[in-house]
Amino acid sequence: MASSDLVISPVSNKADRKAFVELPWAIYANDPAWVPPLKGEAHDLITPGKNPFFEHAEAQFFLARRDGQVTGRISAHFDRLALEMPVEQGMGPGTGNFGLFEATDEEDAHALIAAAEEWLRGKGMTRVLGPISLSIWEEPGLLVHGHDHPPTVMMGHNSPAYEAWIESAGYTPAKKLNCYEINIKKGFSPLVQRIVESGEKNPRIRIRHVNKKDFDKEAAIILNILNDAWGKNWGFVPITDSEIAFTGKKLRPIVYEDLIRIAEVDGEPVAFMMTLPDLNEAIKPLNGSLLPFGWAKLLLWLRKPQVRTMRVPLMGVVQKLQSSRMASQLAFMMIELIRRDAVAKYGATRGEMGWILEDNQGMVAITKAIDAFTNKSYQIYEKGL
Structure with missing residues (x-):
């Protein structure tokens, strides 16, 4: 998938995985509220055999590149346990997810989301709920209020620009989670x-x-x-x-x-x-x-x-x-x-x-x-x- 010099490709080797994990250091270099995760834990999160989420889930990770430089990332995944839940509880049959989302501009964001949707569609999914990174028990949701101070342990942080980019890709709010x-x-x-x-x-x-x-x-x-x-x-x-x-x-x-x-x-x-x-x-x-x-x-x-x-x-x-x-x-x-x-x-x-x-x-x-x-x-x- 390409637009101008933008290329979206699946993560397929060790170098890709390293680039996937390390991208946030470039995205948030000038964000004083960002807390760098421990890289070892970030690698374990996306590695089958390390993270037991993959015992009941399947995922594909994607990278965005321009002129060989990584400019974005996303996961597309579905949880078989979530597919078994009642629809009225938010998950249910046909519901896949995207997560671990980072992008440098709106074009990259839309291309990454489209790649995740295409993969989910190919797996028989009919609906996307996201961002959820990766399990609902890990980092659910996009930060939309409170960007000005660092997250506490096991909480997510993201660019305030992402809210508009995700909504302009056709997404509507499903549920809000608050921290007090x-x-x-x-x-x-x-x-x-x-x-x-x-x-x-x-x-x-x-x-x-x-x-x-x-x-x-x-x-x-x-x-x-x-x-x-x-x-x-x-x-x-x-x-x-x-x-x-x-x-x-x-x-x-x-x-x-x-x-x-x-x-x-x-x-x-x-x-x-x-x-x-x-x-x-x-x-x-x-x-x-x-x-x-x-x-x-x-x-x-x-x-x-x-x-x-x-x-x-x-x-x-x-x-x-x-x-x-x-x-x-x-x-x-x-x-x-x-x-x-x-x-x-x-x-x-x-x-x-x-x-x-x-x-x-x-x-x-x-x-x-x-x-x-x-x-x-x-x-x-x-x-x-």
């Missing part, structure tokens, strides 16, 4: 404090730390709660045991027992909250490489991180409790207990919760109760093929 910022140095309102205190006096409720020595067992408990709690959410795709293991291995260095809580009612695990210190604060100066001294710097930081920001990427309450007062009480208790430790032990001053679906009324109500405000928004788009 909280001042965690100050305590929450008297009402929230009373709810927390009431829960602390309730002998049926136990909020406990995870036990890192029993990591696999704790991960399985969280996975069971997660798949139940999120099972009816828009965009939900079941997360597999091997994906949990892959993510767990990646996150294990930044898992701290007092920042991840499991709530039990009458001895049964029914809710959890995962909080991560913002690793991006430590890796941004490394510029994507752990060599020659990045390893030492990162290990020193990991020993006892002192961070500005804590991120809550995941929390959930089992469905049977979701419409009860107990659900919000457990949420407030976990938020407050982790807040205390985040401030006292890690020096944190701000928290981020996200992503949260814009129409998730329960979670939006909780963010309002703790005086959180939207600081970033990510848009997922759709288009019929």
Whole structure:
């Protein structure tokens, strides 16, 4: 596929994969908000055999070139688990995705998107949902609000120009995901404090730390709660045991027992909250490489991180409790207990919760109760093929 001197070609060898991974360094060279990912992790993400997403998904990666210089990239992919989901939950039969999208101008953007659509059409897809990079559990959506400050750990960042380019390629908004910022140095309102205190006096409720020595067992408990709690959410795709293991291995260095809580009612695990210190604060100066001294710097930081920001990427309450007062009480208790430790032990001053679906009324109500405000928004788009 060519337009003037523009050539779109599939990634087909080691040099292409290296170019695919390293393109963002050129795109964001002058963007102070961009956080360079660790290149090893970026390679693992797109490598079958490394990323267990490929156990139930298929992908093709494309590069845009002008005069031999790489000027854009995109993934076209579909997830067989997503194809099995009900249509009313956002995914479903015929739904493929594009992701890992970068481009230097609108012509490149449109050509890359067209190549992704053509590949998806050839695989029998009838609809595109994107950008999703690669799994819905990794980096869903295009950043459309909040470009002026760096993303926290495991959150995406992109050029503000992409919004217009994707929309001019015929895409319309499907769902917005918001991230909420909280001042965690100050305590929450008297009402929230009373709810927390009431829960602390309730002998049926136990909020406990995870036990890192029993990591696999704790991960399985969280996975069971997660798949139940999120099972009816828009965009939900079941997360597999091997994906949990892959993510767990990646996150294990930044898992701290007092920042991840499991709530039990009458001895049964029914809710959890995962909080991560913002690793991006430590890796941004490394510029994507752990060599020659990045390893030492990162290990020193990991020993006892002192961070500005804590991120809550995941929390959930089992469905049977979701419409009860107990659900919000457990949420407030976990938020407050982790807040205390985040401030006292890690020096944190701000928290981020996200992503949260814009129409998730329960979670939006909780963010309002703790005086959180939207600081970033990510848009997922759709288009019929």
